[in-house]
Amino acid sequence: MNEIETKVRSFLGKYVSDPEVDGDLDLFSAGLVNSLYAMQLVLFIEQEYGIQVTNEDLDYENFKSVQAIVQFITLKQK
Amino acid sequence: MLNFDLTEDQIQAKKTYQQWVDQYVVPFADTFDEQQETPQSLINQMAKDGHLGALVPVEYGGVGLDPLKWGLFCEELGRSSASLLSLVTVQSMAIQTLVKWGSTQQKEKWLPKLATGETIAAFGLTEPSVGSDARNIESSAVCNDDGNYVINGKKRWISFGATATLYLVFVQLNNMPVAFLVERDMKGFTAEPIKGMLGFRSANLADLSLQDVLVSEDSMVGKPGFGFSHIAATALDQGRYSIAWGCVGLSQAALEASMDYASKRVQFGKPLVEHQLIQEMLTEMIVETKAARMLCMHASFLKSSGEPSLIMETSTAKYYASKAATKSTNSAVQIHGANGCSSDFPVQRYFRDARIMEIIEGSSQMQQIIIAKAGHQEFTVQQRERNAQSNRG
Ligand SMILES: Cc1cc2nc3c(=O)[nH]c(=O)nc-3n(C[C@H](O)[C@H](O)[C@H](O)COP(=O)(O)OP(=O)(O)OC[C@H]3O[C@@H](n4cnc5c(N)ncnc54)[C@H](O)[C@@H]3O)c2cc1C
Numbered sequence: 123m124n125e126i127e128t129k130v131r132s133f134l135g136k137y138v139s140d141p142e143v144d145g146d147l148d149l150f151s152a153g154l155v156n157s158l159y160a161m162q163l164v165l166f167i168e169q170e171y172g173i174q175v176t177n178e179d180l181d182y183e184n185f186k187s188v189q190a191i192v193q194f195i196t197l198k199q200k
Numbered sequence: 201m202l203n204f205d206l207t208e209d210q211i212q213a214k215k216t217y218q219q220w221v222d223q224y225v226v227p228f229a230d231t232f233d234e235q236q237e238t239p240q241s242l243i244n245q246m247a248k249d250g251h252l253g254a255l256v257p258v259e260y261g262g263v264g265l266d267p268l269k270w271g272l273f274c275e276e277l278g279r280s281s282a283s284l285l286s287l288v289t290v291q292s293m294a295i296q297t298l299v300k301w302g303s304t305q306q307k308e309k310w311l312p313k314l315a316t317g318e319t320i321a322a323f324g325l326t327e328p329s330v331g332s333d334a335r336n337i338e339s340s341a342v343c344n345d346d347g348n349y350v351i352n353g354k355k356r357w358i359s360f361g362a363t364a365t366l367y368l369v370f371v372q373l374n375n376m377p378v379a380f381l382v383e384r385d386m387k388g389f390t391a392e393p394i395k396g397m398l399g400f401r402s403a404n405l406a407d408l409s410l411q412d413v414l415v416s417e418d419s420m421v422g423k424p425g426f427g428f429s430h431i432a433a434t435a436l437d438q439g440r441y442s443i444a445w446g447c448v449g450l451s452q453a454a455l456e457a458s459m460d461y462a463s464k465r466v467q468f469g470k471p472l473v474e475h476q477l478i479q480e481m482l483t484e485m486i487v488e489t490k491a492a493r494m495l496c497m498h499a500s501f502l503k504s505s506g507e508p509s510l511i512m513e514t515s516t517a518k519y520y521a522s523k524a525a526t527k528s529t530n531s532a533v534q535i536h537g538a539n540g541c542s543s544d545f546p547v548q549r550y551f552r553d554a555r556i557m558e559i560i561e562g563s564s565q566m567q568q569i570i571i572a573k574a575g576h577q578e579f580t581v582q583q584r585e586r587n588a589q590s591n592r593g
Contacts, residue, residue: 133508135581135584136577136578136581137577139580139584156573157335157428157429157433158433158511158512158570158574160429160430160433161429161430161433161434161437161511162508162509162511163508164430165506165507165508165510165511166508168506169505169506169507169508176301177301177302177303177421177422177423180301180422180423180426180430181423182425
């Protein structure tokens with residue numbers, strides 16, 4: 123598990139009962155997170171990594187699972 | 201070290217807002233309430249003095265006010281007129297949404313106009329059949345062959361909907377919530393003023409009707425599917441933040457009016473303020489106004505650093521501050537007796553306006569649902585961490 127994934131899971135741990143979910147699991151369609159989580163995730167990514175999530179990034183594929191979030195942060199950091 | 205004191209700069213800003221409000225709003229707020237309209241001249245004055253676009257970043261011609269100063273400004277407006285507070289609230293909701301999710305083209309086109317007040321914006325989410333369950337709005341957009349969108353639907357109770365020229369409107373596109381910027385002069389758009397409300401009587405409310413309103417793709421804010429979770433959520437967070445601070449001002453106004461009245465009104469040979477049952481009401485007002493202000497200060501601190509918990513703490517502040525305002529203004533009417541029920545005193549307006557605060561920007565029940573859920577989640581996490589610790593130990 124890389125450092126980003128550890129932090130993402132630690133953040134997720136505040137919202138779901140078991141943050142050790144499968145990395146590919148779709149958190150939204152599995153009903154694990156609510157709509158308030160969505161904006162908190164944006165704030166977490168921005169605050170933790172100093173990147174701006176913009177309208178261009180509004181793609182479900184960027185946020186749906188732990189792996190997707192990790193990949194999104196990694197790409198945005200480049 | 202924790203420090204709750206305002207800096208010299210913040211104290212100065214608060215004084216400036218106080219003076220502005222005392223000059224332009226306090227003497228006229230009851231009249232506007234009676235007339236059920238905020239006059240354009242006052243809106244122009246706000247615009248001229250840079251208050252309407254204060255949150256617009258400097259690069260787009262605004263003041264780029266920080267969250268705390270914005271809160272102090274909202275507190276002062278709330279102290280004078282909840283209706284006027286709602287003007288800056290809806291304007292700021294549109295501004296924050298565009299700053300966060302607008303395209304470069306949308307920012308360049310609208311933010312400078314929102315900064316100067318040349319454009320007044322309104323927020324169109326609620327519909328005749330859909331309020332709290334906002335995710336299930338019925339207004340819809342359909343994409344044309346040429347890539348433009350046709351919007352149909354109705355929006356209800358839209359603050360300053362009768363005044364605005366730009367509307368952030370939420371609709372469904374193939375069952376996905378999405379936001380569009382709709383302009384007043386677009387064909388098929390009409391705004392019908394609403395009168396006779398209990399409170400927010402000079403908030404220039406309107407019913408909006410959209411009949412085959414044609415908008416281009418450039419008018420879409422964000423992307424389909426994100427209209428509620430991200431776009432409306434950003435606007436509503438800003439709305440709750442402004443309203444929470446405004447409720448502190450409203451409670452403060454109720455307290456000040458009550459102190460003044462209770463010092464002067466004599467019954468049973470002594471001023472009301474010396475009667476212990478009156479003191480009980482004053483005490484609750486003092487403590488709850490302070491507590492509401494502290495919750496708002498906390499939310500502003502989190503907002504300044506972009507801390508994810510700001511969303512829940514803003515909701516908590518709005519919930520508490522609106523309840524405190526309802527209670528304080530209710531006590532203010534009680535302390536004023538029959539005078540409190542008459543139009544000679546502003547407390548009856550405070551009381552009516554406070555009643556609205558628990559309904560808008562997510563009703564008290566909606567806040568209770570999310571606050572309790574978040575609290576339960578926090579508890580579960582704590583338990584998990586404690587268990588993990590004791591297993592390690
Ligand atoms: C003065 C004023 C200004 C406004 N300005 C705007 C504006 O600018 N833009 C805009 O879009 N809207 C605006 N609104 C509308 C406002 O946002 C809605 O009134 C609010 O969301 C509540 O919706 P509703 O009135 O349809 O009540 P409903 O959703 O029908 O609710 C009625 C009651 O039932 C409760 N309730 C609903 N669901 C539940 C549940 N699951 N559990 C427990 N209780 C529940 C509610 O809390 C409420 O007490 C304004 C309203 C007012 C009064």
